[in-house]
Amino acid sequence: xxxxxxxxxxxxxxxxxxxxxxxxxxxxxxxxxxxxxxxxxxxxxxxxxxxxxxxxxxxxxxxxxxxxxxxxxxxxxxxxxxxxxxxxxxxxxxxxxxxxxxxxxxxxxxxxxxxxxxxxxxxxxxxxxxxxxxxxxxxxxxxxxxxxxxxxxxxxxxxxxxxxxxxxxxxxxxxxxxxxx
Amino acid sequence: xxxxxxxxxxxxxxxxxxxxxxxxxxxxxxxxxxxxxxxxxxxxxxxxxxxxxxxxxxxxxxxxxxxxxxxxxxxxxxxxxxxxxxxxxxxxxxxxxxxxxxxxxxxxxxxxxxxxxxxxxxxxxxxxxxxxxxxxxxxxxxxxxxxxxxxxxxxxxxxxxxxxxxxxxxxxxxxxxxxxxxxxxxxxxxx
Numbered sequence: 001x002x003x004x005x006x007x008x009x010x011x012x013x014x015x016x017x018x019x020x021x022x023x024x025x026x027x028x029x030x031x032x033x034x035x036x037x038x039x040x041x042x043x044x045x046x047x048x049x050x051x052x053x054x055x056x057x058x059x060x061x062x063x064x065x066x067x068x069x070x071x072x073x074x075x076x077x078x079x080x081x082x083x084x085x086x087x088x089x090x091x092x093x094x095x096x097x098x099x100x101x102x103x104x105x106x107x108x109x110x111x112x113x114x115x116x117x118x119x120x121x122x123x124x125x126x127x128x129x130x131x132x133x134x135x136x137x138x139x140x141x142x143x144x145x146x147x148x149x150x151x152x153x154x155x156x157x158x159x160x161x162x163x164x165x166x167x168x169x170x171x172x173x174x175x176x177x178x179x180x181x
Numbered sequence: 182x183x184x185x186x187x188x189x190x191x192x193x194x195x196x197x198x199x200x201x202x203x204x205x206x207x208x209x210x211x212x213x214x215x216x217x218x219x220x221x222x223x224x225x226x227x228x229x230x231x232x233x234x235x236x237x238x239x240x241x242x243x244x245x246x247x248x249x250x251x252x253x254x255x256x257x258x259x260x261x262x263x264x265x266x267x268x269x270x271x272x273x274x275x276x277x278x279x280x281x282x283x284x285x286x287x288x289x290x291x292x293x294x295x296x297x298x299x300x301x302x303x304x305x306x307x308x309x310x311x312x313x314x315x316x317x318x319x320x321x322x323x324x325x326x327x328x329x330x331x332x333x334x335x336x337x338x339x340x341x342x343x344x345x346x347x348x349x350x351x352x353x354x355x356x357x358x359x360x361x362x363x364x365x366x367x368x369x370x371x372x
Binding site for chain 1: 200222224225226227228230231232233234235236237238239240241242259261262264265268269355356358359362363366368
């Protein structure tokens with residue numbers, strides 16, 4: 001996979017399909033999301049899936065509440081957001097720790113590599129530490145080949161032990177198109 | 182002006198297997214005053230998230246009825262979630278917003294509803310198909326059946342006075358509440 005060429009744009013890669021397949025394997029039934037270019041295909045796959053209830057959030061801060069509700073209803077949930085959204089959730093993440101509500105949080109990174117918008121840098125830089133302070137176990141994926149095993153490990157940990165687990169997808173891997181946001 | 186505790190008591194009469202989620206603050210004390218129940222879930226942090234917990238639960242349990250009872254401060258903190266919820270049109274979800282126009286738990290500071298924000302109109306414009314704004318205590322008897330069989334999403338806007346009531350503080354054990362809630366709702370093993 002690693003080569004001297006630029007990675008192909010995300011819409012030509014199949015990592016979103018592989019994340020969707022892991023969600024299916026682990027019986028994830030609710031997916032809350034705030035759009036991001038990097039999540040476009042994964043959001044579409046979840047929206048088209050009759051077994052997954054996808055919820056478009058007006059703010060990422062709504063996501064942890066959705067997850068707690070899903071948990072109380074006996075369903076597994078995941079959240080998709082970009083790194084800026086993590087900052088919006090700091091207080092509401094607390095309900096997940098307080099109730100041992102499991103979640104897999106898939107974060108597309110902004111502001112770390114060739115982002116057209118440098119103002120994304122501050123939140124991008126503090127995303128991982130913020131998540132750790134909020135009680136998350138954090139994995140990071142830099143290579144496409146690692147997407148599936150890391151997502152599966154995240155699901156195992158989250159749903160096996162009622163933990164909050166985040167997977168950060170590196171901006172270089174996503175290969176954000178110039179001008180995208 | 183309605184009396185919040187009296188109205189909540191009337192709404193929860195003969196509640197059966199109704200699932201009840203309460204928001205941070207006085208709404209929790211109102212619900213707890215009617216007795217603890219394993220199908221009550223009191224939310225003690227993440228102010229603003231209560232309605233969304235209701236959505237997640239309503240989506241996960243289409244076979245059951247879910248009622249969120251919370252205050253204007255909690256709803257105002259996440260107004261966008263009304264749009265999020267309305268977009269999903271959960272038939273089995275009701276939100277009861279107890280609006281006293283102040284943050285009662287922190288010293289009666291005014292909220293935006295006292296300055297003109299109409300939460301019933303907000304819910305309607307967000308897409309709630311059924312909005313009620315009762316003004317008479319007896320209206321609770323007409324609204325109660327809607328919590329059990331009405332076509333949601335339902336938003337009940339209660340404009341209440343600022344009468345003082347006893348603080349009835351229920352359990353704050355999130356893990357314990359989760360376990361008993363799952364047990365009582367027929368999902369003893371979580372997944």
